Amino acid sequence: MAKLKDVKISFPASGSPDVAGYKLYMEEAPNPVNYDSPSWDLGTETSVDLATLDGMTSRDGIYNLGVVAVDDAGNESSMSIKEGVAIDFAAPDPPGGIVVERS
Amino acid sequence: MKRSRFIPSAGVLLFVLHLAMLAHGFEPHPDGEFQAVDVVTYFGTTDQEIKVSWDHNDPVPDYYEITLYHVERGIESPAGIGKTDENRIVFKLPRSGHFIARVRACLESSEHVEGCETPPCCSEWSESIDPEVASVDGQPRAWWIYGHVAGPGDIVINSDP
Numbered sequence: 001m002a003k004l005k006d007v008k009i010s011f012p013a014s015g016s017p018d019v020a021g022y023k024l025y026m027e028e029a030p031n032p033v034n035y036d037s038p039s040w041d042l043g044t045e046t047s048v049d050l051a052t053l054d055g056m057t058s059r060d061g062i063y064n065l066g067v068v069a070v071d072d073a074g075n076e077s078s079m080s081i082k083e084g085v086a087i088d089f090a091a092p093d094p095p096g097g098i099v100v101e102r103s
Numbered sequence: 104m105k106r107s108r109f110i111p112s113a114g115v116l117l118f119v120l121h122l123a124m125l126a127h128g129f130e131p132h133p134d135g136e137f138q139a140v141d142v143v144t145y146f147g148t149t150d151q152e153i154k155v156s157w158d159h160n161d162p163v164p165d166y167y168e169i170t171l172y173h174v175e176r177g178i179e180s181p182a183g184i185g186k187t188d189e190n191r192i193v194f195k196l197p198r199s200g201h202f203i204a205r206v207r208a209c210l211e212s213s214e215h216v217e218g219c220e221t222p223p224c225c226s227e228w229s230e231s232i233d234p235e236v237a238s239v240d241g242q243p244r245a246w247w248i249y250g251h252v253a254g255p256g257d258i259v260i261n262s263d264p
Contacts, residue, residue, distance in 0.1 A: 006261075006262065007260065007262050009258050009259065009260055009261070010258075010261065011255040011259065012255060012256030012257070013255060013256075014150065014252060014253045015148075015149075016149040016150050016199070017149060017195070017198065018149065018252065046255065068255070069254055070252070071198065071199050073175075073199065073200070075199050075252055076252070077148070077252045077254035078251075080254050080255050080256060080257055085260055
């Protein structure tokens with residue numbers, strides 16, 4: 001199993017009193033991130049290691065990220081967007097078999 | 104001498120949305136409708152302060168009571184805004200949705216109030232949805248407030264070196 005480099009995102013919490021959680025949206029650049037982009041529920045956490053999210057891309061690339069606050073009725077806030085984030089969760093192929101040579 | 108029944112006539116207890124609220128980002132959109140009444144909707148987020156003011160009643164009451172009616176839930180806001188002896192109040196919406204502001208004037212004692220046996224003696228509610236008592240920019244107009252959940256702050260990326 002490969003060891004992936006950590007890419008953590010964090011953001012200041014919403015100031016609204018009825019926030020039930022947060023949601024991350026992600027889209028490969030140059031496509032704009034929006035409410036139709038693939039998304040992940042973050043629970044009430046305001047920081048997350050992207051590599052730990054189920055179904056996270058394993059494709060290297062430049063991505064546009066967005067986070068929203070969600071209230072207990074399911075309404076989503078305006079999106080806080082970070083564009084042009086380089087993500088590389090594709091580990092290189094492992095080297096070949098180790099050969100031990102005796103001198 | 105007994106005062107007349109302590110109920111303000113229409114127009115005496117006015118709502119006037121203070122301009123300071125607009126400076127905080129609440130914007131009016133005169134395109135709403137509520138039960139066939141034209142309504143101005145003030146949009147904003149629930150982390151913003153709202154300032155609502157009204158004309159002092161005559162006679163000046165001991166206090167005013169202010170509540171919010173949550174339209175989608177059909178209930179008074181459990182966070183209800185409270186009481187004040189001033190003719191304005193600053194608050195934040197307790198949650199997202201449409202809210203109608205309601206204000207009434209109250210006296211602690213029933214001594215001089217005809218028709219009130221048990222204090223406090225309060226006027227009927229004046230509602231921001233009622234164009235007879237509500238105003239926008241000084242003009243008679245019904246209004247309500249729509250609060251939306253506020254977004255999180257800017258994303259910060261932290262990568263291993």
